[in-house]
Every structure is written in C-alpha cells, then in structure tokens.
Amino acid sequence: MGKLPWQRAVVVGASSGIGAALARELAGAGCHLALVARREPELRRLRDEIDPGGDRVNVYPHDVRRPEEAPRTLDAIAHHLDGLDLVVYSAGIMPRIGPDEYTFATDAEIVGTNLLGAIAWLNEAVRRFTAAGAGTIVGISSTAGDRGRRGNPVYHATKAGLDAYLESLRNRATRHGVAVVTVKPGPVDTPMSRGLPRLPLLIGADEAARRILRAAARGSGVAYVPAAWRPLMFVVRNIPGWLFQRLDI
Numbered sequence: 001m002g003k004l005p006w007q008r009a010v011v012v013g014a015s016s017g018i019g020a021a022l023a024r025e026l027a028g029a030g031c032h033l034a035l036v037a038r039r040e041p042e043l044r045r046l047r048d049e050i051d052p053g054g055d056r057v058n059v060y061p062h063d064v065r066r067p068e069e070a071p072r073t074l075d076a077i078a079h080h081l082d083g084l085d086l087v088v089y090s091a092g093i094m095p096r097i098g099p100d101e102y103t104f105a106t107d108a109e110i111v112g113t114n115l116l117g118a119i120a121w122l123n124e125a126v127r128r129f130t131a132a133g134a135g136t137i138v139g140i141s142s143t144a145g146d147r148g149r150r151g152n153p154v155y156h157a158t159k160a161g162l163d164a165y166l167e168s169l170r171n172r173a174t175r176h177g178v179a180v181v182t183v184k185p186g187p188v189d190t191p192m193s194r195g196l197p198r199l200p201l202l203i204g205a206d207e208a209a210r211r212i213l214r215a216a217a218r219g220s221g222v223a224y225v226p227a228a229w230r231p232l233m234f235v236v237r238n239i240p241g242w243l244f245q246r247l248d249i
Contacts, residue, residue, distance in 0.1 A: 003029060005217055006086040006136065010034040010077050012064065012121050013091030015042035017190035018140055021209035022088055023057075024050050032056050034077040037091070038063045064091045064117030065109070074124045086216075087125035088138040089118045094155050094192050107154040114158035119165060126169050130176040137173075137180045138216045139166045143224070145184065146233045149249065170221060181216045184233075185225040201228055 009026050013019040015037035023035055027050040035043050035057060043059040051057035058080060062073050078084045093113045095106055122137055129135030144152075145159030163182055170180035187199040188208045203211075208225050215223035224230040239247070 004031065004213060006031055008032045008081040008084050009086035009088065010036060010074070010081075010084065011088045011090060012036040012062075012117075013089065013140075014046065015039045017090070017192055018185070018188060018205050018208055018212070019088070019090035020046055021205035022090060022212065024206070025209045025213055026086075027051060027057060030056075031086075032081050034058055034060055034081060036060045036062050036073065036077075064121070065112040067112075067116055067120030070117075070120040071124050074121065074128070078128065084125075084128065085134065086136045086138070087122065087129075088140070089121055090140040091117055092140065092142075092192070094152060096195075097152055099150070110154045111158055114155070115161050115165070118162055122165075122169065126173050126178060126180070129178040130173055133177045135178050136216055136219075137166075137169065137178065138212065139180075139182055140212070141166070141182055141184050143184050143186045143229050143233055147236050147239075147244070179216070179219040181220055182222045183212050183215065183225060184222065184229065185212075186229045188225075201226060 004026065009031045011019050011023050011033065014023045014035035023033060023046060026033055033056065035047060037043050038061065040059065040061040043061065047057045047059050060073055060077060062069055091113055093110055095110065097106065118139060122139065125137050129137070139162055141162045142159045144156045145163045148156050166180055166182040173180055185208055187193050187202045189202055189204050193199060203226060211225045224233065
C-alpha cells in the first residue's frame with residue numbers, strides 16, 4: 001500500500017485476522033505502531049515479522065475484557081509514540097453456539113470483547129483526538145449488525161450496538177476535526193470464519209485490510225467491505241419481519 005495519512009497508530013486486536021493484516025499494511029506504509037492484544041506471543045511474532053529492527057513497532061499485551069486498563073494503556077502508547085493519529089479497534093470474538101443454546105457466560109464474553117472493550121478504548125481515543133482537533137478512529141463492525149439473524153443473537157447485538165455507538169461518536173466528533181469510520185466487512189478469511197458453512201463474497205484478510213485503510217483515509221462514515229455488501233444489506237434490512245423469520249440467512 002502507498003502512503004497513508006497517519007504516522008502513529010494503535011491497532012487493538014492485532015494478534016490475528018483483520019487486526020494483524022491491518023498492522024502489516026500500516027507498518028508497510030511506514031507507520032510507527034502499537035500492537036494491542038491478549039496473546040503476547042502472537043503479538044511478538046507479528047512485531048518480529050513486520051519490524052525486524054524493532055524500532056517502529058511495540059507490543060502491549062492487554063485483555064479488552066479489562067476495560068479499566070484501557071486509559072493508562074492508551075496513555076502509555078501515546079507517550080511512547082510521542083502522539084497518536086489513528087486508533088483502530090479490531091478486537092472481536094464469535095464463538096460457535098448451538099441453534100438453541102443460550103449461555104450467559106459466553107454471551108458476556110462476546111459483549112465484553114466486541115462492545116464494552118470498544119467503548120473503553122474509543123472513549124479515550126475520541127477524548128484525546130477532540131482535544132487535539134484531529135485524528136481518525138476506525139471501528140471494525142460487521143454486516144452482522146444490520147439485522148438480527150438467528151445464528152448468534154448476541155454477536156449480532158454487539159455489532160449493532162457498536163454501529164450505533166460509532167455513529168454517535170461521529171456525530172459528536174466530526175465538528176472537532178475527528179474522523180470516525182465504521183467498517184462493516186462481510187465474511188473474511190480469518191480464524192474466526194473458518195469452518196462456517198456459508199461465506200458469500202469471501203475475501204482475504206490482506207485485501208480486507210487494504211480496503212479498510214483506503215476507506216479510512218477517505219474519511220468514509222460507513223464502509224462496507226467489499227462494497228458489494230452495501231446494496232445487498234439494503235435489501236436484507238428491508239425484508240419484512242414476518243418473512244425474515246422464515247429465511248435462514
């Protein structure tokens with residue numbers, strides 16, 4: 001990828017999947033990076049891969065289900081990077097659940113990772129960026145947030161909640177010069193999606209990362225990845241409820 005408009009970035013959820021692919025693209029464009037995720041060995045392997053010299057990429061082991069740690073971790077990152085102009089929240093889980101399974105412990109982990117962790121990190125990011133009058137926030141949501149489908153109710157709910165939260169941030173922060181970008185990928189070839197029975201318009205993580213960063217650089221409000229999902233999801237959102245209940249989609 002060519003030159004990007006950011007020099008100092010943090011990727012939360014960088015140890016695998018889209019987050020790791022975003023880190024590779026940002027490092028390849030010359031960004032100084034902070035990589036945040038729960039699994040320290042994977043972070044260090046990624047750091048060694050994309051920054052063999054060890055002078056532009058640092059790792060910060062952190063479990064997003066501990067939201068009280070987010071403010072001081074972001075402060076440490078900003079201090080080490082001597083500023084910050086891009087924050088990407090890519091952390092997310094989608095555990096497999098049975099068609100009639102309702103397990104609160106699993107649901108709580110999904111909410112803590114996909115939504116509460118995002119709020120903890122992005123509240124701090126938007127506070128910092130609005131004070132500076134500049135900055136970009138990218139939240140990795142999903143087409144799953146557009147409609148409550150039967151497969152994984154709480155996963156869909158967290159993505160819908162993330163969409164609304166990011167829209168609210170955008171409505172607050174744009175007047176202060178801050179871009180807030182909601183990215184809604186369809187299926188991406190990552191460990192999270194492997195083994196699922198239906199993966200329409202599947203793309204690789206590296207291609208998804210390139211499209212995400214192009215959308216963020218344009219300051220897009222909401223970006224579907226790939227863009228073909230936008231008209232498809234317009235149709236899905238407008239299927240009458242009585243009919244949608246009968247469709248296994």
